Amino acid sequence: MAKRKVYVAGHRGMVGGAILRQLQARQEAGEDLDLVTRSSAELDLTDQAAVADFMQSEKPDQVILAAAKVGGIHANNTYPAQFIYENLMIECNVIHQAFAAGVLNLLQLGSSCIYPKAVPQPMREDALLTGTLEPTNEPYAIAKIAGIKLCESYNRQYGTDYRSVMPTNLYGPGDNFHPENSHVLPALIRRFHEARLQGRDEVVIWGSGEPRREFLHVDDMAEASLFVAGLDRAIYDDNTQPMLSHINVGSGSDVTILDLARLVAKITGFEGRIATDPSKPDGTMRKLIDVTRLADMGWRASIPLEQGIAETYDWYLKQDQENLKSK
Ligand SMILES: NC(=O)C1=CN([C@@H]2O[C@H](COP(=O)(O)OP(=O)(O)OC[C@H]3O[C@@H](n4cnc5c(N)ncnc54)[C@H](OP(=O)(O)O)[C@@H]3O)[C@@H](O)[C@H]2O)C=CC1
C-alpha cells in the first residue's frame, strides 16, 4: 500500500511543530507516512497561485492546517487588519486548493475566541453565532468562524471530510515569548524570569488579574488533533449536530490571571510583589470551553498546568542560554 502523504501547514509553529513531532514518532514506530512541510518563506499560504501549484504537485492525502497569524490580546488589538486578512486568505487558499487537488481529508485549527463574549460557561460547541464577539479579537475570531464554515460548506456540497478543532489558550515548547505580542503565559514566564535575574522586587501583569483562562499544553493539543483527525467518520459525524462540525479541545478547568501569575512566579523563583496594570485590556472575563463532546469520543487532556509550565520554563531556559551564547 502507498504511503499516506500528510501535509502539516505551520510545522515551524508551536502547534504544527508538536503535531509534526507526534507524526514523526508514528513514522519511527512503523506507520507508513510521507510527511510534507513548507515554511512560510518557501510557501506563502496567502498566495493563491503558489498554494494551487503546491497542492497540485504534492496532492497530499491529508492536510493539517496549523498555520495562521497568531498572537495575544495586544497583537490582536493592534494589528486587526493583518489578523483578519491573513487568516481568511490562508484558510481560503489551503481549504479550496486542497479540495481542487482532490484532498478528501483535512483538519484545521480554530480557537475558543469564536464564541460570543457573554455566553453560558463552559461554552458548548452550539454557542457559536449566538451573540456578539469579544472586541479585542473579533477580526481573528471572524476569520476562524469562516474557517469552520468553509469546512462545513465543502463537506455539504462536495462530500469531503474536513474537520475543525477549537483549542482553548495553548502553551508549551515552541511558544512565542515576545514581550508585547505573545499570549499571557509565555509573556509572564519571560517577565518573571527576567525580574528574578535582574533582582527586581515587582512584576506588573496586564489588566485587573481577574479574567479567567483555560490553558492546554501543546503536546495535549497535538494528541487531540491527531485523535480527531483519525476518528472514524461515522463517529465524528454522529457526535456533531448538522451545521455544527467543530469540536472543542481544552483541559476542562480555568484559573484567574492573578493565580496564573503566582504560579509562574513560584516556578521561575520570583519572590517579589505582583502588581496589576488596569490601563491594559482584560479581554473576555471568562472563556472556559465545554469538552464533553471530545471526552465522550474518548480523549482527555493529561498534562497538569503546573507540570506543563515547569517543562515550558525548562525549554525556555535552554533557548535563552543558546541565544545568550550566540550574541
Ligand atoms: N497559541 C495559542 O494559544 C492558540 C492557537 N490556536 C491556533 O492554533 C494554530 C497554531 O497556532 P500556533 O502554533 O500557536 O502559532 P505559531 O505562531 O506558533 O505558528 C504559526 C505558524 O503559521 C505559519 N504561517 C503564518 N503565516 C503564514 C503564511 N502566510 N504562509 C505560510 N505559513 C504561515 C508560520 O510559519 P513560519 O514559521 O514558517 O513563518 C508559523 O510557523 C493556529 O490556527 C492558531 O490560531 C488556537 C487557540 C490558541
Ligand SMILES: C[C@H]1O[C@H](OP(=O)(O)OP(=O)(O)OC[C@H]2O[C@@H](n3cnc4c(=O)[nH]c(N)nc43)[C@H](O)[C@@H]2O)[C@@H](O)[C@@H](O)C1=O
Ligand atoms: C488564545 C487567544 O488569545 C487571545 O486572547 P486572550 O485569551 O485574551 O489572550 P492573552 O493570552 O493575550 O491574554 C489573556 C489575559 O491575560 C492578561 N495578561 C496579563 N499580563 C499579560 C501579558 O503580559 N501579556 C498578555 N498577552 N496578556 C496578559 C490579558 O490582559 C488577558 O486578560 C486572542 O486575542 C486570541 O488570539 C485567542 O484566541
